[in-house]
Amino acid sequence: MNLFYHIGKYALLMKRVFTKPEKRNIFFRLFIREIEMLGVNSLGIVIIISVFMGAVITLQTAYNIESPLIPTYLVGLTARDSMILEFSSTIVGLILAGKVGSNIASEIGTMRISEQIDALEIMGVNSANYLILPKITAAVFINPFLNIISIFVGIIGGYLATIFTFAIPPDQYIEGIHYAFIPFYVTYSIVKTILFAFVITSVPAYHGYYATGGALEVGRSSTRAVVYSSILILLINVITTQLMLA
Amino acid sequence: MIKLENISKSFGDKQVLNNISSVFEKGKTNLIIGQSGSGKTVLLKSIIGLHQIDEGNIYYDNREFSRMSEKKKKDIRKEIGMVFQGGALFDSATVEENVGFPLEMFTDMSDEEKKERVNFCLSKVNLENVNHLYPAEISGGMQKRVAIARAISLNPKYLFCDEPNSGLDPRTAIVIDQLIKELTVEFNMTTVINTHDMNSVIEIGDKILYIYKGEKWWEGTNDEILYTDNKELNDFIFASDLMRKFKKSQL
Ligand SMILES: Nc1ncnc2c1ncn2[C@@H]1O[C@H](COP(=O)(O)OP(=O)(O)OP(=O)(O)O)[C@@H](O)[C@H]1O
Ligand SMILES: [Mg+2]
Numbered sequence: 001m002n003l004f005y006h007i008g009k010y011a012l013l014m015k016r017v018f019t020k021p022e023k024r025n026i027f028f029r030l031f032i033r034e035i036e037m038l039g040v041n042s043l044g045i046v047i048i049i050s051v052f053m054g055a056v057i058t059l060q061t062a063y064n065i066e067s068p069l070i071p072t073y074l075v076g077l078t079a080r081d082s083m084i085l086e087f088s089s090t091i092v093g094l095i096l097a098g099k100v101g102s103n104i105a106s107e108i109g110t111m112r113i114s115e116q117i118d119a120l121e122i123m124g125v126n127s128a129n130y131l132i133l134p135k136i137t138a139a140v141f142i143n144p145f146l147n148i149i150s151i152f153v154g155i156i157g158g159y160l161a162t163i164f165t166f167a168i169p170p171d172q173y174i175e176g177i178h179y180a181f182i183p184f185y186v187t188y189s190i191v192k193t194i195l196f197a198f199v200i201t202s203v204p205a206y207h208g209y210y211a212t213g214g215a216l217e218v219g220r221s222s223t224r225a226v227v228y229s230s231i232l233i234l235l236i237n238v239i240t241t242q243l244m245l246a
Numbered sequence: 247m248i249k250l251e252n253i254s255k256s257f258g259d260k261q262v263l264n265n266i267s268s269v270f271e272k273g274k275t276n277l278i279i280g281q282s283g284s285g286k287t288v289l290l291k292s293i294i295g296l297h298q299i300d301e302g303n304i305y306y307d308n309r310e311f312s313r314m315s316e317k318k319k320k321d322i323r324k325e326i327g328m329v330f331q332g333g334a335l336f337d338s339a340t341v342e343e344n345v346g347f348p349l350e351m352f353t354d355m356s357d358e359e360k361k362e363r364v365n366f367c368l369s370k371v372n373l374e375n376v377n378h379l380y381p382a383e384i385s386g387g388m389q390k391r392v393a394i395a396r397a398i399s400l401n402p403k404y405l406f407c408d409e410p411n412s413g414l415d416p417r418t419a420i421v422i423d424q425l426i427k428e429l430t431v432e433f434n435m436t437t438v439i440n441t442h443d444m445n446s447v448i449e450i451g452d453k454i455l456y457i458y459k460g461e462k463w464w465e466g467t468n469d470e471i472l473y474t475d476n477k478e479l480n481d482f483i484f485a486s487d488l489m490r491k492f493k494k495s496q497l
Contacts, residue, residue, distance in 0.1 A: 022351055115334040118296055123348050124323035 016128035030134035039142030050150040054157030062167035072168040076176020079158035088150035089189045093196035097229040101204040105222035108208030132205040143197035144190045188244045203229045253302035262288045264460045273434045275450045280457035286440040327397030329407040333389040335381040342377040348400045367395040387418040405437040
């Protein structure tokens with residue numbers, strides 16, 4: 001019951017978000033700013049996580065292959081496909097849900113409780129459109145680039161791991177990442193990333209937009225935003241996988 | 247001129263406003279007074295449409311507002327300036343950007359013209375050399391003044407202030423009151439102010455509407471309020487010793 005109430009309210013909010021902005025140049029300026037805030041500022045964390053993730057997958061796979069019948073270049077293939085299929089989209093999505101999501105929920109929530117949203121409304125500005133649309137569009141635009149960067153950096157991380165540990169010969173790793181490459185996996189990864197980008201901006205925006213009470217409530221709504229975004233990401237992950245890879 | 251006709255508003259089964267009617271004249275500072283929780287903010291927010299009223303009519307110069315389409319409401323809102331209780335300045339924008347925001351959003355002014363208008367509004371509230379500071383970097387009194395400057399930037403016909411001088415020292419409070427009064431006369435605005443500051447009541451109360459438990463209990467001018475025999479109003483106004491002494495000296 002409660003769930004349907006929130007879904008309805010969320011849908012109505014999105015209807016107000018996706019309208020024509022009051023002024024195109026203002027929207028464009030905000031869009032650029034959000035690309036910096038949500039995209040460029042997340043680059044560091046995405047790179048760090050991806051390097052280590054790629055390295056760990058490589059090492060784990062290498063040390064788990066015991067049968068001499070399995071060729072070692074499969075380690076490279078596993079690292080590549082794990083990055084593309086799951087880590088660079090879903091795990092990065094979950095991390096960004098924490099970083100970007102709590103950020104958005106607390107920013108918009110603070111604007112709600114300090115009456116800044118009322119101030120916008122009273123000026124005749126569609127506050128939902130003004131505040132939320134640049135965030136959603138910026139994330140949907142920039143996150144696929146983060147995804148691609150993450151894939152590359154992850155694969156490089158795996159390579160570095162083979163160089164430093166010699167768990168498998170580095171040239172075998174290189175052979176592996178060239179082996180049986182399926183371009184559709186990248187499409188799948190980008191589609192997921194776009195859906196996740198929508199979730200990690202719109203869901204926290206919803207929680208912030210309808211925050212009530214004081215600073216404590218804003219904190220709570222931002223926690224809730226991260227939890228719900230994460231659950232939705234996991235759910236969407238299963239559904240898109242079934243739809244696209246089955 | 248703003249006319250209220252039988253306004254009622256409840257949240258759930260809690261009736262907050264009950265059948266309130268009144269008229270706020272142009273060029274006058276109209277005060278809404280009442281105890282904390284009596285419904286002042288709800289009334290103000292109902293008048294400007296941030297709350298949907300359950301019953302009654304609201305006229306902005308004979309244009310019925312509460313049942314207008316969102317699109318038409320938007321047009322009227324461009325004629326409204328509002329100073330919120332906490333200022334509600336955009337924290338991520340400088341003073342200049344705050345005051346210039348409505349201009350940016352709703353006019354095609356050039357950067358030059360905008361700058362000029364912003365400086366004009368800031369000079370009206372006696373603020374200089376703060377253009378590039380952020381709201382967090384200026385004092386509470388200055389924030390209120392910036393909020394007033396922002397509210398008047400589009401030359402509004404109607405100005406609403408929710409407790410514009412709460413939390414300010416008495417001197418600054420008087421300055422803000424006088425400022426609002428002067429702007430009201432100068433630009434011939436219809437101004438509505440929520441307050442529980444007795445100083446404001448006496449100083450700038452061209453018209454006073456006393457709300458008691460969500461109902462209109464009394465209305466009149468600042469001269470009349472001294473002589474009222476309404477018990478609840480007397481208890482409210484002359485709650486302090488000082489006000490009782492003041493009344494005695496006036497009689
Ligand atoms: N959004 C809301 N939902 C439910 N009840 C509300 C809401 N807003 C206000 N109220 C209730 O309406 C009553 C009047 O509140 P209001 O804020 O108008 O008081 P006020 O006269 O402005 O008080 P103060 O002087 O303290 O600002 C209060 O009892 C409050 O709990
Ligand atoms: Mg109030």
